Amino acid sequence: MRRETQHVLLVLLGGALLRIAADDTHLRYVKPSHRWLLVAAGAVIVALAVVALVRDLRGHGPADDHDHARSHVPWLLLAPVLVIALVAPPALGADSVNRTGARNAVVQDGDVFPPLPDDPRLTVAEFVQRAAWDTSGSLDGREVTLTGFAVRRGAAVELARLTISCCAADARPNRVRLVGDLGDPPQDTWLRVRGTVQTGSATAATGYVPAMTVAAVEVVDAPPDPYEY
Template identity: 50%
Template sequence: MRRETQNILLVLLGGALLKIAITGDYLRYVKPSQQPWIIGGGAVMVLLGVVAIGRDVLAGRHKGSGGPDHEHDHSTRSTWLLLVPVLAVFLVAPPALGSDSVTRTSASAPAGYAPSGQATFPPLPAGQVVPLAVADFVSRAGWDSTDSLRGRTVSLTGFVVHSRGRTLLARMVIGCCAADAFPVRVQLIGGQADPLPDDTWVRVTGQWVPGKGRSEFSYTPQLDVATLREIPQPRDPYEY
């Protein structure tokens, strides 16, 4: 591959990183704290490409003035692969993980709580309706020895998934990037969400239905839904 092509690819790839970092699309792929890294990495990539292009142009003008050193005379077919993420970001823009990942992965408990059996949680904040992260709701429902959810109305945000005849509210939790995502899920009781297609984002309020299977690895708590509202996909689709 020619040097110019490599430089163009670097500029394109760096530009792709900068684009998703600035538009906020990066939140579909990685956690928010990665943003400075993506901007820095993208900027350096663009800079390396532009500097090399500039130097080549100058060197072309003053011929023989000792152009850049050519140490890469081996085959660089692999460099073509840099085009794949460029095309993926600019043309396809893959969406955030959704219902497919939820049905693909068997239930798993949020990190840290499940093995010890029971745990104590800080009391829920006061208020008629308590907004909670889905992961927090699942761990409190399954593993809280103080039963802090009992009798409280909570508000949860997530997307609808239909799986084995049940209607679930799910959310993906990521540690670093979407490759390590795992789902948390709550079964919705009451039927309001049944007609909604998969991947519809909703905000529901309701109360936890204490049931059997608590403290088990695959426990999916039930929520008796009081209100349900469709919402647009939040800017940040994951929990952390």
């Protein structure tokens, strides 16, 4: 492969990083705070590639291009560019949750939680944590609102969100079993659910998956940022 072609591939790769950082596409793969890392990486790659390309075109690059002509490895740089440009993989969803098994990946951060506000709207992760570990019973008898996507397990329906620490590669699921009149939401349908926890349902025997008695449910659009942190 000619050196000029390698430089063009680097420009395309850097441009792809800048492209996904320019809108909400990057939120499918990384935390919002990582956006500027993508911008910086894309800008550096493009700048270095352009400088090297101009240098070679002016005749200041290496004279011997023989070894590079035999290598096809640099063409692999085109793969992520094509994926982003043509496919734009969606955020992780119900399939990822189902592949992790039937347990929540909960970590006990404590056993005392602050009181709930009026009309509480919780993340799925916080709801699971409170249901599993809160010794004060702050959820008992309280209606809360959760937003997540539907996960089907046979006839059962769960509400789930994925929590990430860095990127989609370290995503871990949090899910809530829904009990009541839900209709028949398809897998991966985004729902806003209001209901109350079934006290004592989040135990080791249930995989720390709490059950919620549903009072109201509505279909909503998928949020720009599908993960919790």
